[in-house]
Amino acid sequence: MDSKKLLSLIKREEGIKLDFKLKLELFCETGKKELTKDICAIANSSGGRGYIIVGVEDKTKNIIGIQENDMFKEEQIQQIITTRCEPPIPIEVDFVEIKNKKIGVISIYDGGQKPYQVRDNGAFYIRRGSTTDVMRKQELIVLFEENLSLTIETCPLIKSSIDILNMELVNRYFSKKGIEINEENKRFLLLSAGIAFEHKEGAPLKCTYGGLLVFSDKNYIYIPNNMIKIINKLEKNNGELHIIQGNLLSMIDNAEEKIKEILPKNYPMQAIIEAIKNAVLYREYFDLNKIIEIIIDRNKIIISSPGEFIDENVKGQRTNYNKRNIWLYEKLISLDEKRRFLNSGRGFTIIKNSFKGKGRVKFINSRAEHSFKVILPSIEIK
Incomplete structure (x- = not known):
């Protein structure tokens, strides 16, 4: 954004797509929650692209600028919004100098994924004039009807090409x-x-x-958390740490090759590949702080992925399998020459049957850690 465009925005009054803030309180939980609510509300409101302008008094329109102690980075805003909004809202952050004062502009795009929800409290917000308010039932119904084809995977990354x-x-x-x-x-x-x-x-x-x-x-x-980390605790000559990144199919292929190098030939590889495939397909990709992790030692092999795979009720009883990312599934099943995704839905059975009479397989669905783990028996199978 250039200074001319910014000055034209500053001349306007606050409204459903425009908000002025003197500064952002990103160093406290309250400030992060308020920013999340405001961005969700602007994104849910009609009218296309919206803006939050930081460094301008909302009443007087005086251009104060962002003080050095209050500066922020785009990565901070992206992290807050990605982890607190469902689905994540496409935004862009620019800094423009006016009268030797730095002004921050958060551009909020209409990503076609409405309604956006705040994860912390499950609420949906909208702008009413210059204030943020909870959406009413009919407003939610309208947005859901307009966006029945909602998929998180089609959320845009504005900085990409x-x-x-x-x-x-x-x-x-x-x-x-x-x-x-x-x-x-x-x-x-x-x-x-x-x-x-x-x-x-x-x-x-x-x-x-x-x-x-x-x-x-x-x-x-653009997606640094799309990673498989293999920690090898068997022998140092195999290397202790391996990082695998790339397109999803290549990650599965490369993880399979690396694990074959590490494990003895008699180990049930089909079980590990099935666990990795499920982790890649069903993981929670919008948890930016977590990756798929595989830990290999002589006592067990742990495949851990972000996101709970099994839905549970308040009593801890299993109610359903959380098969997210159906958009990814359609693409992967079309591209995979090895036809690994045709067995989707039988993964647990395949894994358990691979160790029948050899050892016990554990599946751990953790709400506290927001993760799903597959724990396979020792590599020294009798």
Whole structure:
């Protein structure tokens, strides 16, 4: 954003798509909650793109600027919104100097994923004039009706570019559907499949979250938590730590190869591959602080992934399997030449049967840790 555009916004009154703040209180929980509510409310309100302008008095419109102690980074805002909003809201942060004073501008995009919800309290917010309020029943119904095709994977990453996509994978996906992609239909197909997002008509396309996960070899630039970490505690000559990143299918392939190098040939590899496949497919990708982790030692092998896989009621009784990421599943089952995803739904049975008469398999669904773990028996199977 340039200074001319910013000055024109400052001249306007606060409203459903515009909010002024002297500073952000990001060093306390209350401040983070307030920012989350305001961004959710602006995103849920009609009218396209919204803005929060920081460093300007909301009543007088005096340009004060952001003080050095109150400066913030885009990564801070992204982290707050990604972990506290469901689904995450596409935003962008710019800093513009006016009269030698630095002003922060948080641009809030209409990502087509309404209604956005605050995770902490489960509430949906909207702007009424210049104030933030809880959404009413009818307002929620309207937004849900407008967005019944809601998928978290199609949430856009505003800073991304489709240049980072592996077009060989994209071409293979559409080829499996009997469609030949070319320059004339490329834009339409990427948008229709949810691989890309158009935040403004005619503007360069941005990648969606799912588009990057499935079709980009370098998605870690935008999604650093898309990672498999293998910790080998067996022998030092195998290396103690291995980091695997890339598109989801390549991550499964590379993890399989690395584990085959580490484990003895008689170990039931099918069980580990099934556990890794399920972790990659069903993990909670919007938990930015967690990754898939595999710990291998002589007593056990632990495959841990973010997000609970089994829904439980208040009594701790299992009620349903939480099979999130159906958009990813459709893409992966189309692309996977090894047909590993055709057994989806039988993963637990496959894993347990692999160790029948050899050892006990444990499945741990942790609400406290917000994780799901598969614990396999010792590598010294009798």
